[in-house]
Amino acid sequence: MRNTILEARNISKYFYDPVRIKVLQDITFTIEKGEFVSVIGKSGCGKSTLLYILSTMDTDFEGELLIDNVSMVKKKEEELAAVRNEKIGFVFQFHYLLHEFTVLQNVMLPALKLNKYPEKEIEKRALEKLQMLGIGQLANKESYKISGGEKQRVAIARALINDPHIIMCDEPTGNLDKKNSTTVLDIFMRLTKEFNQTLLVVTHDNSFAAATDRIIEIEDGRIIRQ
Amino acid sequence: MNFKLLLSIANSLLIARLRQSMVAAVGVTFGIAMFIAMQSFMTGLNKLLDGLVINRTPHVRLYNEIKPNPRQPVNEYESYKGSYNFIRSLKPSNVRLAIYNNGNIMQALKMDKRVLGFTPRITAQVFFNNGVIDINGVINGIDAGRESRLFHFTDYVVAGKVEDMKNISNSIILGKALAETMLINIGDVVQITTVDGERYPLKVVGFFQSGIRDIDMIQSYTTIATTQKILGKPGNYITDIEIKLKDLNKAPAIAKEFAKSYHTDAEDIQTANAQYETGSNVRLVISYSVAFTLLLVAGFGIYNILNMMIYEKMDSIAILKATGFSGNDVKRIFLTISLSIGFVGGMLGLLFGFLLSMGINHIPFETAALPTVKTYPVNYNPAFYIIGILFSLLTTYLAGLLPARKAGRVDPVIIIRGK
Ligand SMILES: Nc1ncnc2c1ncn2[C@@H]1O[C@H](COP(=O)(O)OP(=O)(O)OP(=O)(O)O)[C@@H](O)[C@H]1O
Ligand SMILES: [Mg+2]
Numbered sequence: 001m002r003n004t005i006l007e008a009r010n011i012s013k014y015f016y017d018p019v020r021i022k023v024l025q026d027i028t029f030t031i032e033k034g035e036f037v038s039v040i041g042k043s044g045c046g047k048s049t050l051l052y053i054l055s056t057m058d059t060d061f062e063g064e065l066l067i068d069n070v071s072m073v074k075k076k077e078e079e080l081a082a083v084r085n086e087k088i089g090f091v092f093q094f095h096y097l098l099h100e101f102t103v104l105q106n107v108m109l110p111a112l113k114l115n116k117y118p119e120k121e122i123e124k125r126a127l128e129k130l131q132m133l134g135i136g137q138l139a140n141k142e143s144y145k146i147s148g149g150e151k152q153r154v155a156i157a158r159a160l161i162n163d164p165h166i167i168m169c170d171e172p173t174g175n176l177d178k179k180n181s182t183t184v185l186d187i188f189m190r191l192t193k194e195f196n197q198t199l200l201v202v203t204h205d206n207s208f209a210a211a212t213d214r215i216i217e218i219e220d221g222r223i224i225r226q
Numbered sequence: 227m228n229f230k231l232l233l234s235i236a237n238s239l240l241i242a243r244l245r246q247s248m249v250a251a252v253g254v255t256f257g258i259a260m261f262i263a264m265q266s267f268m269t270g271l272n273k274l275l276d277g278l279v280i281n282r283t284p285h286v287r288l289y290n291e292i293k294p295n296p297r298q299p300v301n302e303y304e305s306y307k308g309s310y311n312f313i314r315s316l317k318p319s320n321v322r323l324a325i326y327n328n329g330n331i332m333q334a335l336k337m338d339k340r341v342l343g344f345t346p347r348i349t350a351q352v353f354f355n356n357g358v359i360d361i362n363g364v365i366n367g368i369d370a371g372r373e374s375r376l377f378h379f380t381d382y383v384v385a386g387k388v389e390d391m392k393n394i395s396n397s398i399i400l401g402k403a404l405a406e407t408m409l410i411n412i413g414d415v416v417q418i419t420t421v422d423g424e425r426y427p428l429k430v431v432g433f434f435q436s437g438i439r440d441i442d443m444i445q446s447y448t449t450i451a452t453t454q455k456i457l458g459k460p461g462n463y464i465t466d467i468e469i470k471l472k473d474l475n476k477a478p479a480i481a482k483e484f485a486k487s488y489h490t491d492a493e494d495i496q497t498a499n500a501q502y503e504t505g506s507n508v509r510l511v512i513s514y515s516v517a518f519t520l521l522l523v524a525g526f527g528i529y530n531i532l533n534m535m536i537y538e539k540m541d542s543i544a545i546l547k548a549t550g551f552s553g554n555d556v557k558r559i560f561l562t563i564s565l566s567i568g569f570v571g572g573m574l575g576l577l578f579g580f581l582l583s584m585g586i587n588h589i590p591f592e593t594a595a596l597p598t599v600k601t602y603p604v605n606y607n608p609a610f611y612i613i614g615i616l617f618s619l620l621t622t623y624l625a626g627l628l629p630a631r632k633a634g635r636v637d638p639v640i641i642i643r644g645k
């Protein structure tokens with residue numbers, strides 16, 4: 001039985017600044033549970049734009065978006081926030097940790113918002129995630145006092161905390177050196193293999209993409225290969 | 227979003243900007259402290275001044291005014307009934323100053339539920355003979371017991387005993403200023419002359435000081451019986467009935483009613499003392515506007531700090547939104563920050579305001595006009611403290627509203643893309 005996590009139907013997107021340009025055109029694809037999908041394409045072809053739409057943060061587009069077979073079009077801002085909280089994990093090129101909190105608190109934050117487990121339980125789970133990513137010893141460090149590669153792994157732990165249906169990443173290794181990139185790729189591989197985690201990763205790194213299950217290639221706003 | 231999470235996020239953002247937050251809170255503290263101190267002091271002063279006049283003024287006074295008879299023959303004449311009649315050179319006629327039928331009036335007042343109490347009085351113009359000079363004055367024949375109960379008469383007798391007025395026949399209590407002018411001491415005998423030319427010796431048994439020199443210069447008090455004797459009037463002669471009501475605000479209406487049903491003139495306290503009310507209101511307005519100005523400044527401070535904080539924390543806001551916090555959650559976080567500043571600042575303001583008013587309360591304030599007052603008056607009304615904290619919360623809420631809404635509307639895509 002196929003288990004569709006995410007489905008894009010004829011998604012088109014325009015920018016109006018300075019003139020009307022079609023950035024995305026008729027993007028249609030599905031992602032099944034457990035797939036590790038990478039999105040590649042030249043700079044400026046619309047990868048990030050697509051990811052922002054798929055992540056429900058950008059609602060200004062044409063077409064249909066279904067997450068968990070539920071349409072995201074016409075949902076209210078508050079409801080979309082809840083979907084992001086529960087079903088989607090994020091990793092960005094820049095790690096975006098909250099400097100006011102420790103590493104552990106950063107990881108716990110989305111789970112505290114979800115409020116599904118008691119705080120003690122959340123703390124335990126956050127520690128587990130950190131340990132799984134090999135940075136358990138950093139748990140109580142302030143989040144701005146760790147290295148870039150470590151920050152990226154903390155961001156991955158945070159993306160994992162609510163056991164999301166899908167994790168979306170925009171160039172997660174774009175800012176890292178070769179060694180750290182490999183570490184992150186290894187982590188992703190383990191997540192799909194061991195935990196059947198669904199992943200959608202935008203990347204410039206062709207060797208990274210080659211390691212994934214499926215590559216979606218975009219050119220001038222259209223999918224040319226998937 | 228659960229409240230604990232909201233607080234912890236707000237708290238950590240606050241701590242990241244602790245110095246500015248503290249400056250903002252100090253602004254609120256200052257505003258509220260000034261508000262409390264000024265309110266306490268101003269209303270303390272108001273109460274004192276009210277006490278000076280309003281406590282001693284009857285709410286309604288029944289008397290007969292010297293004025294022309296409103297019923298003139300020409301108006302009664304059939305042929306001129308419907309026309310305007312101009313009458314020139316009209317003089318007041320032979321008015322009876324006495325309140326006619328006062329026994330029945332007092333009986334009726336006793337039954338009246340709205341009346342707290344009343345006391346009869348006789349006022350009479352006299353001259354105090356001091357050597358070769360005659361000094362103009364007024365003798366009030368009073369019922370000392372009732373007068374004390376209703377109008378705090380005893381409080382203002384600064385020397386001698388009120389009881390002596392009753393116990394020693396033909397005795398008088400003089401206004402202190404008057405006594406000083408005439409160089410009279412307690413136990414001396416003062417000669418008075420009535421308007422009709424009768425001379426009468428009275429023994430001085432006390433001094434009276436109201437705090438208002440104009441009053442202390444002419445007024446004197448004796449019993450009703452003595453006054454009647456001096457004036458050569460019968461035992462039922464009364465010129466005034468002073469009434470204290472249960473509700474002061476009803477005085478104007480009740481005065482009108484009494485004037486009609488008792489066929490006398492009636493003056494209410496509001497008409498008699500309009501200027502004091504105005505003074506009280508002006509003082510209140512001043513203290514509110516000072517507090518308002520200070521809080522406005524504090525509000526701008528908070529507005530600035532929140533704007534700065536939001537500008538600096540754009541990334542954090544974006545990530546919060548990306549990970550599932552809604553615009554409303556973010557808005558609430560920043561409102562909480564603002565309200566916390568308001569609450570802490572406000573509470574400290576209450577404390578400092580209290581200390582400040584205690585300080586004012588200890589500053590010596592001695593004046594001959596106010597014998598019972600030794601320090602500046604302060605009114606410790608809990609209502610000011612409640613208003614104060616509500617004020618601080620309201621200001622900070624309003625100051626935080628715009629920045630918080632701005633934060634709630636931050637578009638995470640723009641921030642994340644901008645990196
Ligand atoms: N807010 C905007 N207004 C107008 N045009 C925009 C806006 N944001 C992006 N674009 C344009 O849309 C196109 C797609 O941008 P996008 O960021 O999706 O590219 P990308 O594929 O992620 O590129 P890169 O690999 O460099 O990150 C680009 O040509 C960009 O100039
Ligand atoms: Mg991009």
